[in-house]
Every structure is written in structure tokens, then in C-alpha cells.
Amino acid sequence: METNKIYHGNCIEKLKEIEANNVDLIYFDPPFFTQRKHSLTNKDNSKTYEFDDKYNSIQEYLELIENVLQESKRVLKKTGSVFLHCDKTASHNIRVVMDKVFGRENFQSEIVWSYKRWSNAKKGLLNAHQVIFFYSKTLDFKFNTLYTDYSATTNLDQILQDRERDENGKSVYKKDKNGNVILGKEKKGVPLSDVWEIPYLNPKAKERTGYPTQKPVLLLNQILNIVTDVGDLVVDPFCGSGTTCVSAKYLKRQFIGIDISKDAVGLANSRLEEMIISESNLLNKGTSEYQEKTEKELAILQNINAFPVQRNSGIDGFLKEHFEGIPVPVKIQGEYETIEDAIEKLEKASYGKNYKMKILIQTRETGISQLFGFESDVIIMKSLELQTKELLKINNEDITRILQNGGLSARY
Amino acid sequence: METNKIYHGNCIEKLKEIEANNVDLIYFDPPFFTQRKHSLTNKDNSKTYEFDDKYNSIQEYLELIENVLQESKRVLKKTGSVFLHCDKTASHNIRVVMDKVFGRENFQSEIVWSYKRWSNAKKGLLNAHQVIFFYSKTLDFKFNTLYTDYSATTNLDQILQDRERDENGKSVYKKDKNGNVILGKEKKGVPLSDVWEIPYLNPKAKERTGYPTQKPVLLLNQILNIVTDVGDLVVDPFCGSGTTCVSAKYLKRQFIGIDISKDAVGLANSRLEEMIISESNLLNKGTSEYQEKTEKELAILQNINAFPVQRNSGIDGFLKEHFEGIPVPVKIQGEYETIEDAIEKLEKASYGKNYKMKILIQTRETGISQLFGFESDVIIMKSLELQTKELLKINNEDITRILQNGGLSARY
DNA sequence: ACCGTCCCTGAATCATTGG
């Protein structure tokens, strides 16, 4: 069977045309057992794609899956793997079938694809992950370990040191005769775990085709990278909008795509011609880029019971509670900001919004006199640290005086 | 059956002693089904026999689980829930049993508990999550939605604005006749999702008991918080080292723990007792390890530039900066503490030390007048949250008056 | 009870503005 093509037809029959022991990876994204119809219109409203997830019974559904799996196993190389993507409503039933076809002992991982999502009014927990089962044909499967960065809290200094066991069998850092630590060989990072946080395909993403249940190319890239090499053959029996094939082409793997919907095949082919892969801003930059607030600022916001805001230079957060039905913006005076600058920024960011209260947290001392006459209705609160600093400056006599003058509540 | 106790014995029999329709939450952490490799394998072509053998034993295992689940269902209230924690090797089989006993329609969530872990040399992905199934007895189950912060990429400024549909059905921001945006109602944050990243064992809390499969108290706290209220009854039929009971006690829920191992029951009881001892003992001996400082308290301490102190009931931290060469103890008023109690505790903890300054952070409103004449040199500072609360209470006219009376710095 | 439709939400992009 010719590779690097997308075939239209029933996947079991098409799979039968593939020679045995020839495929390195089969990626399955079967229609979910959600019992409903999915439909979506593409960007310029020129086409509506839809398909049914309706089956007479779960048994019928599982039988279909089992048949496809059996045929898939036949075409897989000894070193090959299957990745099966499914949703939570039937994942356990599907895994029972996987066990039956591939064997319990060839189960490798339950991969969790987690993502952030818009919320809704559902009673219960917000559903924010999907599961991918990873089975191999034999225990001699191909696997490329990918490495991720060490977590921020890891003490890299220590990791880089060689270790040995002391006389009690305890693991200790190896030292040379001068008592200095020995720096060990290069570390590659932390092996990739089975929890993958990859942004869900955003509604505005250019990569979006309008086909329902479309998966991000980045997800497929990760799968292809860990179990295939350049030139290997990837098969997707339910290829839908063709994400797997796009990924395979991008990573220079051979591919065969199959789908029963003529629309899907057409769409997949056109995507291959014009490959758009969203460079996820979020993944490139990492969350840390976005979470620019210092710990100190976050602590202040938590203290004041406010949400942090990341994308606004004039506003650092909003109180969770509103004032007279209107949100209350909060700004924290920056380290190199005068109080006047801070007020100006907050006012500017509030322009056109009818805030009834704005709060500025003062973090540094200022000659307060300058402020009188300044036209603004911003309310200024001193941070606890600033209040403490002022406290520490006064001397014993002052404290005595304060206590005599009104007791305990004198200092705020 | 008496609550707030840990029973030794077979869980099915003990469950039978519990009255029907009486329990709010059952948390299951059954012994995992780990496949053992039998040495029989090599002998005379016993492959199929061996497979059968395993199959039989997992059947047996699942039957046990099913029986416990049936008995559990009986004791659950109509509004009750079950959380079943299991490892990946048998989770799908167990969920099939859950479907059978509780019904597919009562499946609520597949919770992913993810954590960072030491890497190992295993071929494949690093296993870094466990799954917890959440089923309810009926659709009328009790559920408290928890809220988390917005994502870093969310434009909160915009989210707070009201929207409407224009003539083309497009969603646009609502504006008043002056062209200003209209600010919408209060937001609580994003509903908690089904992916929970909780460190394996909170390194701060010395929970480690050495008992295998011990779960972090934070994980159990989260579960108890979403499906039970204070005073509700929680049952753990495989309670092991008793984390569920510790969490229940901490969150003021009633509990019944059961375990078949006498060692486990002893360990669980001593963990519970330790909590009791540390609560009743005003000496600083072993402040409850489980009652770690809440995030709020830590934020306040960071705010005031202080080190947290864990093992002293009268002192929560010390300022990093000293006052006249002497450390400055800080206490934060507890949620259920009057300001007088707080002062007394702080004074008591300071007894015999020559602190020249002591700081108490007031977190709740008090009739301050009671305090005058109180003999103490503790300095009281209001937390930012309290200051904000007071701000939100005043009305517009007050603000105007304040602004006229002295401008910006009027409110501290 | 069942169906279709509308409304609400918030993550994360694209698009535009402003310096």
C-alpha cells in the first residue's frame, strides 16, 4: 500500500491491505462513545463538518474497536506501539479490550493530556483532561526518552555531583581527597512523565480547521517523537482532519491515513498541502513568562483577597468582592515606581471603566506631603512590610508613648 | 456504630454494622492488585495455565472489591459519594465494577492526582499520576464547588465586562450610552478541575509515617471539602495509616476507619492521638504537624517579611529584621480566636524572653473598646484583608468626605 | 419527558493601537 496518502473508506478493510509487521506506530482516535452528534463549521462558514458518535450499545461499539485493534496488531512491527486516545465515558471499557488484544503485560502507560478550558455551570469538577493509552506489541518496543527541564525547586548543584554509597549503604555525595565534591557527567534533565500539559486548540488558532474533535499537532508530535524515528511508518485508521498525518509529514515520518468520511479526507489532504502548526505561545514562553508577578506581589494579593491579573501594567489584581456591585482594581507600587507614577498608571488603566473604588498598595516610604492636592480618588494602603519598617524605626520611648496614648491599636 | 474511631477487622463485616443511608462519603484506597510473576512459568508449557491463574486471581480480587462496594452503597446517604483511589494496573477493571454497582450514569469524574517524582531508569514514560474515580449514589449528590485563580493568559479586565450579542449573533462587549463598558457581576474564579497537582508528601508537614501508599492529607482535604460539610460522616474501609481520618478530624467531619491490619490500626490511632495531644497541650510540644500554616497565614508572614515558625502555638513567625538587636515575634489571629486570646497566647509564648516588640496581626473585626486598659505591650496591625473589608463597608459619601478631608492617605 | 435553542463562560489566540 502506498504511503503518505490519505485513504477514504472503512478502516478495517483498508488495514487489511497493509502488509503484516510493517508499521511502527498506530495512533487511534476513534469516535468517542458520547452518544451524540458533533458538528462544527469551518472558519469562513463554507462548510459544516459533522459525524455521529451514536451507537446502538456499548457492546457494539467495543466490538468495532476490537476488530480494528486486531487488524492493527497484525500490521505492527515487533518493535511497534499503539496509542489509543479516548474520553472518560468509555476509557475503562476500551482498556479492557486493549488488554484482551495486546495483553496486560504490554501496557506501558496511561498518558494524561491535560489542558485549561473555558468553564461552565456543570455541577461537579471541570473536566480538563483526556487519556491516551500506550501499549506496545512486544516488550522489545522502540522508545526514545525525551527530557524535560528540572523543576525550579531542584537543587541542580547537587544533581550534578557524583554520588556513592557509604559503609552503611547510605547514598552520599562523592568527595575527592581534598574534601571537594566531584562534578559528575552531564545530566539531560528529567525524563518525560506521563502527564502532558498541552494547550487545547484555541478557538482563534489558525491551526483550527473547523473539524470537530481536532487534536493539536503538538500532542501528536510528542507521541511520534517518543516511539518513532525519521522514516518510520505511522498509521491513523480514524484520521479525521488529519492531524496525525500533518505531524508525520512535519517530522519526516511516513504515514497512512484512513477515514470513512469523504469530507474529512478532503480536509486532511488540503491541510497537508498547507501545513499550519500553531507555535503555542504558552508552550514556547512557558507559564513562567506569563506569571510575571513576584512572590511578594502574589502574597500581597492573596492577603487582600484579590485575583492576580497578569496582562495589565496598571492593574495587578481585582478584589474578589465588589464594591457597590463594581469590581475594585488593585495596584501594588513597584520597586522602582514613585507613588505618583503608580497612581497615574492605575488611573490610566481604569480609564473608561466606571470603577467606584481603586486601591493602591504603597510598598515604599514617600514624602507624603507631595501628594496633597493631587487629583485622584485612589485609596492608598500601606503594605504590612512598610508598616513594620516604620515600626522598627521608632524607638522604645515612642512605643511607650504610643501605648500610653491609646494603647494597642495605635499603629495603623 | 460509634464514630470517630478506627476499627480492626474485615471491612465487609464492619460495614454491615453501619446503619443504612447514613454516610456522606466513602473513600476507598484498596490494596492494589499487583501481578506477581509465578515461577511456574518455565515449566512444561504452562503459559495458558498461568494466564488463567492470573485471570482467576484478578476475578477474585474484583469480587472482593464488588462486595465491599455493594455494602458501601447500602450505608451511603442519597446525597453521598464514593471516591475510589486505585493504581493503573487494575483501574479499568475496578471501574467496570463501579459501573456495575453504582451505575454508569452516576459516574462524575476521573480525578487525576499528579505529582513530581524522582526519575528512574525505566524504559518508557515516568509515571507521575494516579487516578481517583468519583461516583455519586444518586444524581442529587452533595457538591461544594471550589474556585481557583484564573489562568495567566486570561484577560481579567475583559472577563469582568458584560457581553451581549449583536445583530449578527456575534458576542460583543456591552457599552452604555456614553460608550463606556459595563462592569458585570462578581466572579468567584474558575471552578476546580479534575486534574489536581498535589505534591506527593508535603515536605513541610512531617507526615511521613513510613507506612506504604500513604496519601497526602492535602489530597484528602480536597476531597472532603468538595463533597462533605462540617459534621458529615466519612468512612474509609481500607484506612491504612489513617490519612482519611486525620483529614476528617482536621476538617471537623465525623469518621469511621477500618483496617484488617492490626499494625495499621495502631499507627492510625497514634497519628490521631498525636493530633489530640498537640491540641490539648498548650506547651509548645509538637504543634500539630497536620495543621500546617494555611496559605493565608504564610502569605501574611511573607508580606510582613517574617520567617514562619512551625512549632509554637503562640508565635507564628519572627521578623527577619530585629528591633534593637532583639528578634520580634509575630502572631496572626486565628480564625476562631478572639483578639484577647491571641494576645494572651502571644504573651505567654514570650514569657521569660526579653522581646522588645511583639506584633499581632488582627484578621477579624473586634469591638476594639474592650481592649483599652488591657495590660499588654503587643502591637496590633490589621491585616490588609481586614482593612479592605472595612473599606468595602463604607459608602460613597464617606469616600468623598475622606478625599476632601485629606486626600489620598486617609485610610490607614 | 424530550428536543432544540439560547445564554454564559474563560482560555488563548488574532488584530490593532501606541510609543
Next chain:
DNA sequence: TCCAATGATTCAGGGACGG
């Protein structure tokens, strides 16, 4: 002209509502 800031847009999946 470029980059950063911020305004605008999208749409799945729930509940609610109406027929």
C-alpha cells in the same frame, strides 16, 4: 518600523428555558 500593550474574537459544553 518594530515591539509591547491591550482590545476583540472565538466556541464547546454545560444549564436553563420554551415549545
